[in-house]
Amino acid sequence: MNIGIIRMRYNPYGGAEVFVSRFVGELLKRGHTCHIFAAKWEENISPSPESPPVTPLSGVKGGEVSLIPSPPAGEGKGEGRFSGQNHASASSKQGSKLIFHKIKTFGPSFLRLLTFAINSYFAVRKASLDIILSFDRTLYQDIYRAGDGCHKEWLIQRAKGKRQRAKGFYSMLYALYYVLNPLHLTLLYLEKRLFQSKSLKFVVANSNRGKAEIIRHYKLPEEKICVIYNGIDLNQFDLNEKGKTRAVYRERLGIKNETTLLFVGSGFERKGLRFLIEALGTLKKESKVGSAPQKVQGQNGGQSPPNKLKLIVVGKGKNGKYQEIADRCGAGTDITFVGPVKDAQDYYYAADIFVLPSIYEPFSNACLEAMASGLPVVTSRINGVSEILSDGKNGMIVEDPADSEELASKIRPLLDREVRSAAGSMARQVAENYTIEKNVEEFLRLIEVAK
Structure with missing residues (x-):
């Protein structure tokens, strides 16, 4: 034709x-x-x-x-x-x-x-x-x-x-x-x-x-x-290659033992980056309260969330404006702006959790790619991809993306390594149905x- x-x-x-x-x-x-x-x-x-x-x-x-x-x-x-x-x-x-x-x-x-x-x-x-x-x-x-x-x-x-x-x-x-x-x-x-x-x-x-x-x-x-x-092209996300690429890119991004959140998308306002930064600030404050953070009970037992979190932002937007928001939230030194890239695959492999709290999103390709990379996804109900997610199993769904407290509560369970590993594996299985x-x-x- x-x-x-x-x-x-x-x-x-x-x-x-x-x-x-x-x-x-x-x-x-x-x-x-x-x-x-x-x-x-x-x-x-x-x-x-x-x-x-x-x-x-x-x-x-x-x-x-x-x-x-x-x-x-x-x-x-x-x-x-x-x-x-x-x-x-x-x-x-x-x-x-x-x-x-x-x-x-x-x-x-x-x-x-x-x-x-x-x-x-x-x-x-x-x-x-x-x-x-x-x-x-x-x-x-x-x-x-x-x-x-x-x-x-x-x-x-x-x-x-x-x-x-x-x-x-x-x-x-x-x-x-x-x-x-x-x-x-x-x-x-x-x-x-x-x-x-x-x-x-x-x-x-x-x-x-x-x-x-x-x-x-x-x-x-x-x-x-x-x-x-x-x-998506599922062949592009070969999990057998993930370990090697992950080590290289985490070193390149200066990531050591931090649990790393990833945001991918241009148009930061629509994609809800502000709300993610505010949620990051909330989680960081929690980790500093008391001598030990509160344990999060996962399906395989609780683990203390790490004292350090890092956010990687991939995409085009007003970096300076959002850096100022991060500074006010006490997360200014924990955010890295990468800029727009042709292929975000290596960044998916370097990350631990994918977060996209969009205020409007027909169906995020980035979420589907993150799932194919074995990452648990946290996103808003208004994102069309939420229709293929199961809240609390292969990802987390936020009802109000502008509510940074709710967003933080959805990220918090995934700070448990075993919980996010299980959720990421299930997310990959779902992504395999959408080629x-x-x-x-x-x-x-x-x-x-x-x-």
Whole structure:
């Protein structure tokens, strides 16, 4: 099939972006031709972790770039081959193609969104495609994957959190900001247009909660929305390699005997980093009270939590602001900001507990990757991944992520090594049911219905 895929930014950073890249890699393996309609893509990207890197494309100003699997050495240069490199995975079927279409945008962020939606509309209408999948809020598609969730719901959750921290006049200012912000107005307009589009045949939500939000806000018929949970490349998380990598990265991060919490995600406000730092401060204060910390009773007997905790933060955000919060909470020397990375696997292996107290999260890929790495996960009920967790068994679920005391109470039992080891093992077993291969097969069945 000729499959059109719309994604404004096609790069290796962020859970949604990584998912799209792996999704495309699986389609190529099955012999399909994928047309990527994007405003921007990363140099040296690959459609899947095992693929060779793509040749730099920074010189491309517009039009289309065709990147086709090169034949084996000695069998000719191959169409679309640049500098001896090929883009598709070596395991891709002969004849599969990956074609990039440059979509022009301009102006500030809200105008870039609008011009991308308009220009991609004309681009996909001109192309000869069997099916059009959109991973962004656009104007023309057969299937929309709501991987970023429902923007209207996100604004409600964000405003609620802001109002809880602000009072009186400042609370009114926050409300006006959300009503008048042109970026939010544009996203809401595009979201509404998308769900009212006559071309839209199906919406794929990545959680039941996400499905319910779309129905509640946009009255879309339930039969038009299909829930397909995220999938990961399980082969990337080989636990036989974990011990060696763990030792190397713990040394690199300056971790000695500390129990290490890990946070992975860009957009620290939405992901709830503030609440995790406050919970860390609470746990550290507890460890200093009395001559010995209170024992936590686990299923294999109690152990005293360690006197030292460490938090590793992977992702892009306002580091300075959150360092100040950590300083005020008494945890300033116990937090390390790594910045954004293309692959967080080594950090999962270095950590002991994964924590993501998001205030809005359709379905966190990072949580699923942490589970595949054998880590117990602590996350909020509003995170779609909570639907596959069993609270107190393979992870912990927080009802109110902004309640740092509740968050600390969920982390506390996992300070027992035996408890977190058992929870991590069960988390890995759950993750094994959510592979990218299974995700793509479900998607392809939906495509056959939509064609």
